[in-house]
Amino acid sequence: MPDILLSVRHLTHCFRLSKKQVLRAVDDVSFNINRGEIFGLVGESGSGKSTIARCVMNILRPAQGEIFFNGVNICSAAERRANRRMLQTQRQIIFQDSASSLNQRMTAADIIAEPMKINHITPPRGSCRAEAEFQLHYVGMDASYLDKYPPELSGGMRQRVAIARALSMEPELLVADEPVASLDVSIQAQIINLFKHLQEEHGFTFLFIAHDLSVVRYLCDRAAVLYHGKIVETAPTQELFSDxxxxxxxxxxxxxxxxxxxxxxxxxxxxxxxxxxxxxxxxxxxxxxxxxxxxxxx
Ligand SMILES: Nc1ncnc2c1ncn2[C@@H]1O[C@H](COP(=O)(O)OP(=O)(O)O)[C@@H](O)[C@H]1O
Ligand SMILES: [Mg+2]
Structure with missing residues (x-):
């Protein structure tokens, strides 16, 4: 029996565009993600990928359907309240554009330590700075970057800082919404290899969103193909490509x-x-x- 970490069941989300117009951005989407796997969600721009990610992160409230994370129904307000801390730490999201998702006026050290402060977590390595340094190392950067501000970093480095920040919560699930789409191709490969390393060596689980199939082919264990808000196919990645x-x-x-x-x-x-x-x-x-x-x- 696979150990299911995230279960999305019949998820539908609509945006009201005007009094008369409603857009069904996500339409009856179901999939499971097993603990320790990288699950890809692939589809062209506008197919509903980010809307699904935002529902999984409780940023959006689905119109219909249910989402279970670690067995908790995150669409139920009561269950969310009862599991607030687990939900805040165990799910983290990484966005495409780290330039705009990181606070430009905070140093890398402060950016990485911020979720720990918000969640009143005692830094496991003594201080927030030591923790930030540890996480930076983890994503392949040394301590000389601790006091740098996002505008002083390259796109790839900024994305690593965003990943380090997410990892500081030691989450089980990382939702990565087109995390390499805005990076140079050579840098993309480095970040993708980092994700692979995080899965293989440290057992993280990923919902990896992409519009680029070649990335999915290399990285993901299984993938779902999204078209106009609907999943048209879910398969082990190998199978998806060969057949x-x-x-x-x-x-x-x-x-x-x-x-x-x-x-x-x-x-x-x-x-x-x-x-x-x-x-x-x-x-x-x-x-x-x-x-x-x-x-x-x-
Ligand atoms: N806040 C919003 N209001 C209205 N429409 C939206 C909103 N967010 C997304 N959409 C629409 O929903 C559809 C799916 O968007 P999105 O989930 O961002 O797709 P993707 O991430 O695959 O590019 C698109 O047609 C988009 O224009
Ligand atoms: Mg998107």
């Missing part, structure tokens, strides 16, 4: 950049129109519900 079931997953896969320039040029570009894949080829159903993409001429 994508849903036409939209196939369309997403076709958009992965392929490093070899010759292959890149001959690669068919597919577009998903909501019903099937458009491009040089056709979808064939080889068995019930199992679609295979056949390129033109095959």
């Amino acid at each position: 994508p079931r849903h036409p939209y997953t196939k369309a997403l896969l076709s958009a992965i950049p392929i490093p070899d320039p010759r292959r890149e040029r001959s690669r068919p570009l597919l577009q998903f129109d909501g019903t099937g894949v458009q491009g040089a080829g056709r979808l064939e159903e080889v068995s019930a519900g199992h679609l295979v993409w056949k390129e033109a001429g095959t």
